[in-house]
């Protein structure tokens with residue numbers, strides 16, 4: 001299991017978002033013991049689900065040129081806000097202007113002085129500089145309209161997207177015309193690509209299994225995509241049940257690639273870091289990838305991961321149900337889904353004591369609950385399962401599950417790893433959030449942990465079974 005996460009400034013990221021919606025800015029005074037006076041509050045809105053910061057060098061000839069910070073936040077209703085520079089005074093936080101109010105917004109990313117958003121339908125938009133006036137938000141131009149877009153990343157003046165089929169594209173312009181969006185150049189087309197990160201002029205990709213590649217600047221010609229250099233092989237990744245994270249250093253003009261290896265042990269602040277390596281080159285030659293230097297773990301290392309771990313990851317899930325009169329009453333509504341997803345996020349975020357970590361993960365509904373007619377509402381075989389889980393969307397609600405690897409009556413959920421979809425039946429109201437979080441954990445590669453009666457991943461659903469350890473949290477938060 002691996003994470004590929006850009007640490008949006010290893011040395012300079014000054015912002016934190018807490019799960020209660022509070023946004024904090026680091027003012028330069030480091031913590032002393034448990035006291036961390038160097039943070040001031042910029043906002044305290046519980047609707048905030050994500051922040052994005054763009055860091056750029058001020059123009060001009062002075063050296064070193066000061067860093068200019070742009071900060072944006074995304075609300076759970078899709079609204080996007082820009083920080084205008086006035087911190088909170090008491091509980092009043094007036095320093096924000098609205099840039100957009102579109103409920104379809106899934107993600108925002110910022111780089112330098114640019115801001116982009118990705119919509120649930122795959123549209124990509126760039127902010128052109130005009131904030132909203134009343135309910136009119138004209139300051140956006142469309143760059144793409146492809147429903148296959150899985151994620152976007154940006155660095156400096158560059159924007160990339162990753163498609164569900166593994167294709168990686170770079171935006172080179174122009175923006176969409178009236179009927180088509182032609183401003184994209186194909187950089188790779190490998191179906192095992194799991195994630196991309198960008199920093200400075202560099203673009204990296206992570207493959208299923210752990211290999212890491214860097215883009216060397218040659219785009220695809222036809223279906224041939226030679227512009228990639230392997231920095232780490234899957235066999236070199238310490239991935240035996242552990243989790244690695246790749247980070248990038250935005251300090252200075254060069255990106256740097258870091259890899260954190262986790263093994264479930266805990267560092268001083270409940271973070272399971274056990275080693276940190278930095279890529280110094282050269283790239284792999286055959287099976288040998290010698291370009292990694294082991295670094296000492298020091299307090300700043302903890303601070304990096306602390307920032308990343310404090311960021312709430314929100315996963316949008318599309319939910320559909322079998323369309324049948326026999327579906328148990330009540331029929332699944334949008335409100336039901338919102339409650340279940342909220343419960344699932346809350347149980348992950350709550351720290352229930354020894355053996356649990358506060359896992360900054362949230363879920364939100366993508367679009368309305370839809371219906372499907374595939375099958376007969378019962379999962380009685382592998383083909384039944386494949387047909388339903390293969391439908392568009394993430395959560396499939398059926399009447400009965402009598403097969404999940406084995407034929408047995410009355411499963412309440414079924415999921416497998418490396419998939420983006422699971423199947424559940426309706427269940428006791430207070431347990432549905434646990435059920436969905438459990439199945440989502442399976443989708444992220446988690447197995448059962450039956451030796452802990454309070455573990456979320458215990459095979460038997462129960463109302464105290466809400467605990468996740470650090471490894472499980474990291475897997476659940478993985479994109």
Ligand SMILES: [Zn+2]
Nearest residue numbers: 438442448459
């Ligand atoms: Zn299970």
